[in-house]
Amino acid sequence: MKNRKLLPLFIRGALSLVVGLLCGVLLHYLVYRLGLPVRPFVYVAF
Amino acid sequence: MSQLSIRPILLRLGAALALTLLAWGLTTRCQLGLEKKVPVTEVKPRSGQMFTAFLPKRFAAMTSGAVFYRLDSASLLEDDKPLAHPASSNASIEKAGEGQYRITPIRVLFSSSDGTSPDRNGRDYTIVVPLLVAPAWLLALVWTASLAAWVVVVRDLECARRVRAFLLPGSAARDRGTLMESLCDLLLPYPFFVGVLLALVLCTIVGRRAAMTDVYHDRDRFFLKISPEGSVYPTLENLEAFVRGKASPDHILVLVAGSSIPLGVGQANAHLWTNLLQQELGSDYCVVNLSFRAALAPSILLPLADALRREYSRAIFVSDMTPYKAPGFLSFEKGTYSYPYDYVLWQAWVNGALATNPARDAALIDSLRSSDIAVRMHSQEQVIHAVLEKIFASSNLWNEIGYRHFFTVYTPLDPDKAFYAPRSTITDDQPPMPESEGAIVRDWPHEYASLQKLFLNRVRPNANGSFSPLVPDNEFSASVQKLAPDPAMRARILLLVTSRSPAYIARLDSREKEQFEFAVADSARAYRQAGFASIPLGLDYPVEDFSDPSHFSDAAAPRMAKDVSAEIRRMAQGEGWTHEKP
Numbered sequence: 001m002k003n004r005k006l007l008p009l010f011i012r013g014a015l016s017l018v019v020g021l022l023c024g025v026l027l028h029y030l031v032y033r034l035g036l037p038v039r040p041f042v043y044v045a046f
Numbered sequence: 047m048s049q050l051s052i053r054p055i056l057l058r059l060g061a062a063l064a065l066t067l068l069a070w071g072l073t074t075r076c077q078l079g080l081e082k083k084v085p086v087t088e089v090k091p092r093s094g095q096m097f098t099a100f101l102p103k104r105f106a107a108m109t110s111g112a113v114f115y116r117l118d119s120a121s122l123l124e125d126d127k128p129l130a131h132p133a134s135s136n137a138s139i140e141k142a143g144e145g146q147y148r149i150t151p152i153r154v155l156f157s158s159s160d161g162t163s164p165d166r167n168g169r170d171y172t173i174v175v176p177l178l179v180a181p182a183w184l185l186a187l188v189w190t191a192s193l194a195a196w197v198v199v200v201r202d203l204e205c206a207r208r209v210r211a212f213l214l215p216g217s218a219a220r221d222r223g224t225l226m227e228s229l230c231d232l233l234l235p236y237p238f239f240v241g242v243l244l245a246l247v248l249c250t251i252v253g254r255r256a257a258m259t260d261v262y263h264d265r266d267r268f269f270l271k272i273s274p275e276g277s278v279y280p281t282l283e284n285l286e287a288f289v290r291g292k293a294s295p296d297h298i299l300v301l302v303a304g305s306s307i308p309l310g311v312g313q314a315n316a317h318l319w320t321n322l323l324q325q326e327l328g329s330d331y332c333v334v335n336l337s338f339r340a341a342l343a344p345s346i347l348l349p350l351a352d353a354l355r356r357e358y359s360r361a362i363f364v365s366d367m368t369p370y371k372a373p374g375f376l377s378f379e380k381g382t383y384s385y386p387y388d389y390v391l392w393q394a395w396v397n398g399a400l401a402t403n404p405a406r407d408a409a410l411i412d413s414l415r416s417s418d419i420a421v422r423m424h425s426q427e428q429v430i431h432a433v434l435e436k437i438f439a440s441s442n443l444w445n446e447i448g449y450r451h452f453f454t455v456y457t458p459l460d461p462d463k464a465f466y467a468p469r470s471t472i473t474d475d476q477p478p479m480p481e482s483e484g485a486i487v488r489d490w491p492h493e494y495a496s497l498q499k500l501f502l503n504r505v506r507p508n509a510n511g512s513f514s515p516l517v518p519d520n521e522f523s524a525s526v527q528k529l530a531p532d533p534a535m536r537a538r539i540l541l542l543v544t545s546r547s548p549a550y551i552a553r554l555d556s557r558e559k560e561q562f563e564f565a566v567a568d569s570a571r572a573y574r575q576a577g578f579a580s581i582p583l584g585l586d587y588p589v590e591d592f593s594d595p596s597h598f599s600d601a602a603a604p605r606m607a608k609d610v611s612a613e614i615r616r617m618a619q620g621e622g623w624t625h626e627k628p
Binding site for chain 1: 150151182183232233234235236237238239240241242243244245246248249250253274275277279384386389431434435438440441443444454455
């Protein structure tokens with residue numbers, strides 16, 4: 001691990017932040033979607 | 047390169063293939079033959095280009111109950127070719143035809159693709175119900191598992207080394223490594239989790255701002271495509287903002303929050319009765335229509351009345367009721383149609399917006415401890431969702447995005463629009479649906495059963511030829527007063543007991559007709575005796591004032607506005623808010 005040449009720390013940090021932001025938005029959306037009923041509401045007046 | 051045994055690789059490969067196949071199968075179930083075909087027989091004309099056929103009882107069972115059966119995924123084939131327009135409105139099927147159709151648990155309403163009569167054109171019509179329609183979370187889970195399986199497969203293979211070499215220059219020199227290690231090497235944990243938290247916080251802030259915005263400001267009512275039937279669940283905050291966007295605290299607020307009848311199903315937006323009611327009442331009043339299809343007063347009207355009571359000191363609340371029947375606080379039912387509106391009450395409860403009502407509190411607590419697991423789990427889920435909503439404002443944010451920018455839930459309601467089209471671009475087009483004599487004759491058995499259940503069986507004939515309510519007045523008063531224990535609040539709630547179309551009432555015998563009219567008129571008296579304001583509505587309306595057995599048409603709107611406005615003026619005067627003559 002010590003000898004390995006990695007991407008610059010700044011780029012890795014920025015990339016991590018962006019991926020984290022995307023995951024956060026996805027989590028927020030999941031909270032919304034999990035609140036929706038599995039079965040749709042179908043109302044029919046006969 | 048490490049020495050790899052071939053067997054584990056094959057096992058992993060097999061597992062990855064199986065998972066991918068499963069995920070693909072769940073996503074495109076019809077192509078795998080996982081479908082049930084139900085032939086459409088005994089097709090009968092209904093009106094215009096619309097034809098109908100009743101479906102076997104097993105169809106209703108097939109589309110309800112089990113998690114994996116979904117009515118909205120069913121489609122109608124004409125000679126094995128799918129018709130193009132599912133889930134159209136009745137009026138649209140009647141007038142436009144062109145293969146539009148609508149499938150319900152008991153029957154299908156449809157038109158042929160070329161305007162010919164399906165009962166005579168010799169074509170076969172079949173309903174296809176996909177089996178194993180997986181919910182979105184299951185699809186996401188299976189696809190994720192499938193992806194993970196492939197990651198496991200490739201992690202020891204050369205391609206993984208190439209990927210690592212690309213992402214992490216120099217790492218290819220290592221003998222062995224996994225894709226996951228590469229990813230972990232690439233991402234830094236602290237920035238990653240800071241990003242997650244930052245996104246959650248930002249989304250929550252934007253969501254809370256959306257909660258204070260009148261998202262649906264350009265609408266007069268919550269029509270089908272911005273209601274639960276269109277996969278839109280407006281939050282308590284959305285509803286409050288809708289009221290605030292239209293009424294200032296100086297107005298006398300007239301909040302109409304009932305079922306499809308006050309919503310104006312059967313009336314075009316241009317002839318909506320609540321708009322005419324606004325004109326009738328004048329600028330001192332502000333009429334807001336917060337009705338939803340099949341909604342009951344305890345779910346929307348009463349929570350909103352409590353939430354807005356301090357802000358609007360002069361407010362009248364209007365809903366509709368069936369005769370002599372106080373709805374329960376929670377209406378979750380096991381069955382084909384799950385009642386969808388309890389969530390508003392739970393959100394109000396969690397937000398502390400409800401006024402004191404011991405009976406309601408007891409009902410909510412009891413449902414959380416119910417011995418019926420379906421009721422208990424439903425209520426507990428509702429509380430969890432309401433708490434999460436309070437913390438993250440997720441529905442507020444994504445409702446706004448869905449309305450203004452792009453809709454995110456697949457709901458094929460409008461054949462002319464992509465499902466992701468923002469709901470703000472969809473028009474509130476609900477043209478009138480005149481009923482044909484043929485439809486009345488065919489629907490009569492069902493409607494007669496409905497009239498018996500909701501009207502006739504709730505009163506009993508006396509020996510002297512008069513009628514009495516089946517439930518004694520004091521017993522009924524006690525049950526309905528639980529909805530609003532505060533007498534001052536009850537006096538501000540107007541309950542409409544609506545009649546049914548004379549086209550159907552005319553088919554009752556003279557004694558039943560008297561019984562029906564007594565039930566409508568006398569139940570309004572019973573509601574008044576319990577302390578509410580109440581009037582019967584529609585008893586003297588002609589046939590053309592109804593668009594179907596229970597909904598009023600465009601023609602009825604002025605009459606409805608006039609009748610209801612008179613009662614609202616009387617209530618406002620009684621409260622000392624105005625000095626005009628009713």
